[in-house]
Structure formats: structure tokens, C-alpha cells
Amino acid sequence: MAKITYIEHSGKSHTIQVQNGLTVMEGAVQNNIPGIDADCGGSMACATCHVYVKEEWFNKLPKKEDGEEDMLDMAHEPNKFSRLSCQLTVSDDLEGLVVNLPAKQA
């Protein structure tokens, strides 16, 4: 389990416990957190689960695999702290992770 905080673009914050093994995207979708669409269901084919990872967390996360950066080209306003939340698998190591959601996903 890891406590993960999702901050909507409006500033509204949601902190939830997400089970290990789920992705950060699934944690949001299963808990009805608005702002993550995940149209393709987690197959890295749509870029609608885009999040900005807080700087202090960004370098602690496993590196992007091939393809994620390509998909991020299509995300709404990506920056250097952008990730696709479907590619972030939850483990105890992610305890306290904070992600910011973009203004919109598409």
C-alpha cells in the first residue's frame, strides 16, 4: 500500500491508499478521482492519464520505457516532469507520492 496524493488542476487534493501492484492511473480511476481519463485502459496508447510528478519524486521513479515519451508528445501541455500514470506501478516505495493533474487530458 502507498498513500498517493492527486492534485486536480483546480488545486483540489485527493489523498488515497492504493494497493501495491495497481498503477497510479488505476488508483485514480477506481476511486473516481476526476482528471484522469485513461481512455485506452492502460496500454500506453492514448496519453489521457498524463500527470506531472513533483520534482523531488520524479527522479526516484523507475525511468520511462520506450514509447512513453512518444505518447507524451501527444499529451496536453507536457513538461519535463510529465509521466503517464498507467506506467507507474504502486509499491511501498511510492508512499507519499504526489502527482498534479493537467488542466485537461485531451
Add this chain to the structure above:
Amino acid sequence: MIDTDVLVIGAGPVGLFCVHQLGIIGLKCEVVDNLDKKGGQCIELYPDKPIYDIPAVPECTGEELTKNLIEQIKPFKTEFHLNDRVEEVKKNNNKWLIKTIKGKEFNASSIIVAGGVGSFEPRKFSVKECEKFEGKEIFYSVKDKTIFKDKTVSIFGGGDSALDWAIELSSNSEVKLIHRRDEFRGAQSSVNKVKELEKQGKVEILTQYQLSSVEGENKIKSIGIKHDDGNIKKIETNYVLGFFGLIMKLGPIVNWRLNLDKKHIPVNTENFETNQKGIFAIGDICTYPGKVKLILSGFHEGALAARGCFKYAKPNEKLRFEFSTTSKSIHKRLGVKE
């Protein structure tokens, strides 16, 4: 006006196999899809990526799967209306009256929505002022390339469309290619070609930049692009092209009085009918307890929805269950020689 038993919306894998199931039980159907080709997400999002969980097919690509599904429905000679989109759905006595954006009209006893997560539309720039120039000086696809002759064109994106158009337009226009990072994801040969053109001074490449503003009254005068380090650069340009791939939008489906759960249509699991009698939903767009977004689940849903359509198409007949191995009537429909 086209009369048919069932109108299938969406020519993705699930829509295609549903055409097969409708054909097997002797129902006529027509298919409408927004894309210019059959295959839906399989073709648009991952034509070359392998799929490993189609029953009895250990591995195939999205393109191969689509090809086989098309082959399988050949005997039914189904009419496909591609590059078109269903706009309006209205009850008309016991039937449904369906209108598309291109003005086609269908009269069908049932509708099967196999629309994935909606129809594909180009992703747009996030800068608000872009809207007023869209279709005039800002484009997300090129219909008439002659308008760019001797003009400055700023092309955004890092994939094949952006690279291909940068190469194509560089012979007659002043081209700037702008991308948010140094790496381009398009074909290596195109990347090499663009870099070559840059050396020759025919294309200017600006990386780690994204569009930040658009200036101009009736016509675009200039645009602002923002570097990752925060610096903003002004560029005088006549046209702006954006190639950021496609996004799926539910579109007009929201107006058809169907219950919606987020972006999905709730259905029963007996025949995948929605809250509207005679409108069914299958594949990624439908939801029910335990729903799994797999192609194979969509095939099952299509088989049951097709049978659900039977009572509306032929209210005075009873649907008999038959196996395709032994049924003479199925063989006839498939054109199998006895």
C-alpha cells in the same frame, strides 16, 4: 434512405465481428465509422503492436487481426460508410431513424453501438486563441497544400505526419519544425532527411519548444513559442500545422438519450441492450459489473447483441440456435458449397 435491420456504429474489431454474427443469423446490417478505414483502435493506435490474447491466435498485430476479421465477413457483402459519423438518432414508429454528418439516412430496427471510446478527432493546441484561426491558418490535417506556396509554415509535432509535411512543404515554403523535445519519434529515414534539409537551410528545427501564444487580428501575424527553460521566442508565420495524433471523443452519442456512466454506456449482460429499446452497446464503450476491456469480451458481447436484434428485425419469427459446422442455412449465408 437506406433500409436495414441493424446499423452498426464503429468498424473496430468488435463492430466487425458483430457484422459476422448478424450475418450468421440472417440479419442485414450497414456500418458507419468516422475513420477512413476499418479496424478502429487496432489500426489507428497500434497497427504494428502484437496482440497475444485473441483466442486461438497466439500472436498477431492489430493490422493482421483487422485483415482477418474483414476476410471473415466477406460473404455478407456488408456496406461500410467510412469517413462519416452518426450525428442524430431518433425513434420513428418502431424503427430508428439515423442521420450522419454527410447527410446519409438509415432506417433500422436496431442500432449496435460499437464505438470504442468514441470517435477519433485530432488533438489540438491548448492555446485558446487558436480556435479563431482553426481551418483558416491553423490546421490539424492538410487538405490543400497549394495554399502554403511561398508562405511561412510552422509545423508542430515529432511524429511521421510532422516530419513528412516538413519535408514535403520545404520545397515551396519556408518551414519551421517545432517539437517539445530533441528526439523525433517518426521514421529514422525521415528524421535524417529533415536534418539534411536543416543543413541546406530549407527547414529550421526548433526543439524543446511548445506553442505559447498566437497573435493577429483576422490573420495570424506571429506566434510565441516557449522553451523548456522558460524563454519565449516570437516567430512570424502565415500558417501553423499541428500533428499531435488523434484523441477519442464520445461526440454526439451523448445526445441519444442513453444512460451514461462517465464515458461508458451501461448495458444488461443478457443481450447488451441499453436503456433505449433496440439500441445495444458492445466493446469498450459499454459497461456492466465485471466488464473487462478485451477484444475477446467484445466478440462475445457482439454475438449476444446480434441475437438481441433479431426480435426487432423479425418480430414474427423465432431465432433457432444453430452451429456453423452443421447448419445448412448458415452455410448458405456464408456461401459454403455443400
